[in-house]
Amino acid sequence: MSSGEADKIRQFLLKQAARQGKGKITIDDRTHLFRENIIDSFGVLELFAFLEEEFRVRLEKDEIKPENVETIQAILDFIRSRREPRGTEWRVSE
Numbered sequence: 804m805s806s807g808e809a810d811k812i813r814q815f816l817l818k819q820a821a822r823q824g825k826g827k828i829t830i831d832d833r834t835h836l837f838r839e840n841i842i843d844s845f846g847v848l849e850l851f852a853f854l855e856e857e858f859r860v861r862l863e864k865d866e867i868k869p870e871n872v873e874t875i876q877a878i879l880d881f882i883r884s885r886r887e888p889r890g891t892e893w894r895v896s897e
Contacts, residue, residue: 808858808882812875815853819846832875847872854878860885 813830820828820841828841836842842850850872851862860882871881 809875809879811857812854812878815850815857816841816875819849830875832879834875835873836875837869837873842872850878854882858882858886 809832816830816836817828825841828839830836830839830841834841847867847869851867854860855862862885866881870877872878
């Protein structure tokens with residue numbers, strides 16, 4: 804997956820944080836989204852809806868787990884794992 808996909812996720816998260824009045828925050832690919840209070844359980848639901856629309860993947864309720872969305876890198880890995888069975892190979896930028 805390219806840095807463009809990471810940036811789309813980052814921008815979504817930054818907009819959500821701003822909407823919640825969290826002030827100016829910085830999120831890199833390894834920032835722990837729960838520990839840093841960037842996302843909560845309701846935010847995860849909004850994030851999943853965004854991921855389904857943006858990346859055209861179908862996500863199941865049982866996949867809504869903290870380990871799938873604890874960092875942007877985890878989200879990229881999760882989306883990549885959902886896409887690989889369809890024959891799409893994405894690379895995560897370092």
